[in-house]
Amino acid sequence: MNATELAVDTPKMPAPHVRERVAFGSSGLPVLGLVVLAYLGGIVLLLVGLLRLGGDDPRTSGVVLMVLAGVLLAGGLILNVGLIMVAPGEARVLQFLGRYVGTVRMDGLRFVNPFTYRRRISTRIRNHETAVTKVNDADGNPIEIAAVVVWRITDTARAVFEVDDYDEFVNIQTETAVRHIATSYPYDAHGVEQLSLRENASEITEKLSAEIAARVEAAGVEVIESRITHLAYASEIAGAMLRRQQAGAVVAARQRIVEGAVGMVQLALRELAEQEVVDLDEERKATMVSNLLVVLCSDRETQPVVNTGSLYH
Numbered sequence: 001m002n003a004t005e006l007a008v009d010t011p012k013m014p015a016p017h018v019r020e021r022v023a024f025g026s027s028g029l030p031v032l033g034l035v036v037l038a039y040l041g042g043i044v045l046l047l048v049g050l051l052r053l054g055g056d057d058p059r060t061s062g063v064v065l066m067v068l069a070g071v072l073l074a075g076g077l078i079l080n081v082g083l084i085m086v087a088p089g090e091a092r093v094l095q096f097l098g099r100y101v102g103t104v105r106m107d108g109l110r111f112v113n114p115f116t117y118r119r120r121i122s123t124r125i126r127n128h129e130t131a132v133t134k135v136n137d138a139d140g141n142p143i144e145i146a147a148v149v150v151w152r153i154t155d156t157a158r159a160v161f162e163v164d165d166y167d168e169f170v171n172i173q174t175e176t177a178v179r180h181i182a183t184s185y186p187y188d189a190h191g192v193e194q195l196s197l198r199e200n201a202s203e204i205t206e207k208l209s210a211e212i213a214a215r216v217e218a219a220g221v222e223v224i225e226s227r228i229t230h231l232a233y234a235s236e237i238a239g240a241m242l243r244r245q246q247a248g249a250v251v252a253a254r255q256r257i258v259e260g261a262v263g264m265v266q267l268a269l270r271e272l273a274e275q276e277v278v279d280l281d282e283e284r285k286a287t288m289v290s291n292l293l294v295v296l297c298s299d300r301e302t303q304p305v306v307n308t309g310s311l312y313h
Helices: 029-052 060-081 156-161 166-184 199-219 235-275 284-299
Strands: 083-085 090-096 099-104 109-110 119-121 126-128 133-136 142-151 223-233
Touching: 029 060, 029 083, 029 109, 083 090, 090 156, 099 156, 099 284, 119 156, 126 166, 133 166, 142 166, 142 199, 156 199, 166 199, 199 223, 223 235, 235 284
Parallel strands: none
Antiparallel strands: 083 109, 090 099, 090 119, 126 142, 133 142, 142 223
């Protein structure tokens, strides 16, 4: 199969405006310790300041302690906001004042800029199965086709910012690719040297995967595998196409039977001649060949006729 037959008609997607990069951050455990200390210190200073303000001899130090307590509690709150928990198979896309600043993929407790907006993105493997769709193949025959595609997000920035909804984008582009493949090839080649949906499943699947991958690349999506899960003629022509296939099978079977019968007749004539069982002229050979072919090629049991006369009568 040459490269021309495997060429994929893929759409031209615009170049991405943003690509994924690692966001600035650190381990969250030390920051968590600072948050706990800030909260505890703030609460202690607040209680001490309240006690001094409520005494008989209020002092300025009480106000100072309460201010310090407020600073510690506010600082602890800000640090706490910057703590995020990232589960395995997930990522967090960070934005600061609307600008993309990076992606956190490392799982566990992480500390990032507290003033960023975070969006959770799943990087796990997913699959999407298209609905059974009725389309016309390359010969104009209505067929039913469905496929499943296994995919995952490899570029979280493109998935978030290049398309409106990456789930819907993948679903629509998958169905579009399945329709395009179905209309580009016939269901059955009928003996012609060309690709067909039924007889060249591996080649068609390869082209389908390549086309889906090209269509969803703009969303930062990687296609792992795609398979055609349903392929059949539409109900209105299924009966006629079944009879056509049955007729082709009968013709092929008859051809094989005739080839075998001719070989058996040749063997019989050669054995008779070599062993000199009987000497047959051309007319009697033709009669014998005709009788043997009728017996061997008939689809019904033949009735033998016993010749009580001579060979020539």
